[in-house]
Every structure is written in structure tokens, then in C-alpha cells.
Amino acid sequence: DAGITQSPRHKVTETGTPVTLRCHQTENHRYMYWYRQDPGHGLRLIHYSYGVKDTDKGEVSDGYSVSRSKTEDFLLTLESATSSQTSVYFCAISESGHTYEQYFGPGTRLTVT
Amino acid sequence: DAKTTQPPSMDCAEGRAANLPCNHSTISGNEYVYWYRQIHSQGPQYIIHGLKNNETNEMASLIITEDRKSSTLILPHATLRDTAVYYCIVRVPDSGGYQKVTFGTGTKLQVIP
Numbered sequence: 001d002a003g004i005t006q007s008p009r010h011k012v013t014e015t016g017t018p019v020t021l022r023c024h025q026t027e028n029h030r031y032m033y034w035y036r037q038d039p040g041h042g043l044r045l046i047h048y049s050y051g052v053k054d055t056d057k058g059e060v061s062d063g064y065s066v067s068r069s070k071t072e073d074f075l076l077t078l079e080s081a082t083s084s085q086t087s088v089y090f091c092a093i094s095e096s097g098h099t100y101e102q103y104f105g106p107g108t109r110l111t112v113t
Numbered sequence: 114d115a116k117t118t119q120p121p122s123m124d125c126a127e128g129r130a131a132n133l134p135c136n137h138s139t140i141s142g143n144e145y146v147y148w149y150r151q152i153h154s155q156g157p158q159y160i161i162h163g164l165k166n167n168e169t170n171e172m173a174s175l176i177i178t179e180d181r182k183s184s185t186l187i188l189p190h191a192t193l194r195d196t197a198v199y200y201c202i203v204r205v206p207d208s209g210g211y212q213k214v215t216f217g218t219g220t221k222l223q224v225i226p
Contacts (some may be wrong), residue, residue: 033213043157045213058213090156092214100147100204100212104156 003027004105006091012111019078021108023091025071031094032074033058033102034066036087043090049074050097081112117201122221125195131188133220135201138182144203146177148186149216152197157214160186160199191224198222 003026013019023032034046035058045058047066055066063085065077078085091105118136125131137146147162161168161175163184168175174187188195200219204212 035214042216043214048213092156094212097212099206100145100202100214101159101162102212102214103159107154107156 004091004093004103006089006105006108008108009106010109012113013081014113015082016080019081019110019112021076021078021089021091021110023074023076023105025074025091025093027093027103028071029093029095029103030071031097032068033092033094034064034074034076035090035092035104036060036085037090037107038087046076046089078110081110083112086110086112117203117217119199119201119218119220121218122223124223124225125188125191127193127224127226128190131191131195131222131224133186133188133199133201133222134183135186136183137201137203140181140203141205143205145206146175146181146184147202147204148173148175149200149202149214150195150197151200151216151219152194157200157216191222193224193226196222196224 005024007022033048035043037043044060046064049055049068067075089108092102094102145162145164148160149157151157161173163175177184198219198221200216
């Protein structure tokens with residue numbers, strides 16, 4: 001299995017609080033991605049990174065920000081959590097942006113009450 | 114992207130080969146066939162991909178018909194841990210600056226003891 005970890009694995013937080021999720025990889029892959037998965041919507045890309053300090057928006061980026069200060073770490077921050085952000089969040093990595101071959105982490109289940 | 118059609122569900126006896134079909138009759142010449150799976154409560158897992166030749170790795174084999182309009186993913190000796198939803202995706206690997214993994218409805222494979 002690709003060396004991808006996510007922390008925390010589960011979190012319950014209150015509406016309006018900031019939340020940061022961490023993705024850590026040991027594969028030295030250049031590209032990293034944050035997705036959310038919800039019933040009826042499938043996987044949706046939030047943000048992605050194509051290198052240290054290089055990030056861009058995906059299809060559902062509103063209310064989320066990301067940072068990548070090291071190759072191995074990609075942080076996702078919910079600036080002010082809302083109930084609509086209750087979801088399972090997956091981090092993924094790939095060697096290049098051209099390939100559809102991505103390796104996913106175990107996920108973080110976030111509940112916003 | 115070419116549309117794919119998969120049966121919604123299949124059963125397979127443990128230890129037997131699981132053959133999962135995918136139809137992609139509108140596939141274009143530069144589109145690859147990718148397979149992913151998602152085991153319940155886990156992150157998606159890349160399995161294999163191919164263009165026109167049959168491919169094999171430690172997880173599975175991919176058989177693509179000569180006209181490329183359909184393919185079959187083969188798990189040679191299915192185990193209970195292979196119970197998952199399997200997704201067939203057709204994509205051009207280098208279109209755009211990044212790739213976002215998106216799934217259709219997939220095939221729910223149930224491996225039976």
C-alpha cells in the first residue's frame with residue numbers, strides 16, 4: 001500500500017470552528033489531492049497541489065483552504081465549519097498530474113454539529 | 114470521456130476467479146481503461162489500467178477486447194476481502210493540468226464463502 005496517512009481519522013466539531021485535516025505521504029509524489037465523498041455525489045475534488053507551495057482549486061473549494069509547505073504534507077483547513085461540510089475526506093497522491101493513477105489515504109470522517 | 118456500463122452487482126465464490134465486465138463502446142483511440150475499487154469504509158484503491166494490450170499486476174488482470182469496446186477485470190482467486198464496489202473508468206491520461214478521479218455507479222462484487 002502507498003504510504004499515505006491521514007489525521008485525525010475521526011473528528012466531531014461544532015459549527016463555526018476551524019478544522020485542519022492533515023495528509024502525510026512517504027512516497028515523494030509531486031501531486032496531492034483532497035476529495036470529499038458524500039452519498040449521491042460520489043467523489044468531488046476540493047483542492048490539489050502540484051508541488052511545494054503550488055496549489056489550485058478543484059470543483060468544490062468554497063469554504064476550504066489548503067497549504068503545502070513540504071512535499072510530504074498537505075493540509076486542508078475548513079475556515080469556519082458548517083454542517084454541509086460533514087463528510088468523509090480523502091487525500092490522494094500521484095506521481096504526475098497527467099496520470100489517472102492515484103493512491104488514496106484511509107479517509108477522515110468529519111461530523112459538524 | 115467515454116461512457117462506461119457495468120452490471121450493478123455480481124457474486125463470486127471464494128477462491129474462484131471473479132470476472133467483472135465493462136462496456137465502453139464509444140471509447141476513443143487515446144483513452145485508457147482504468148479500474149478502481151472501494152471497500153466499505155475505506156479509501157478508493159487503484160487496481161490497474163491499460164490502453165489496448167492485456168495487463169497484469171499483483172492484484173488483477175485486465176483483458177481489453179481487440180476493438181476496445183469492452184474489457185474485463187479478472188481477480189484470479191477472489192477472497193472475502195475483495196468484496197467491494199469496482200469502478201471502470203475511461204479517460205485520456207494527459208488531458209488538462211490535473212486529473213480528478215470520478216466514479217460512476219460501479220459493480221458491487223460480493224465474494225461468498
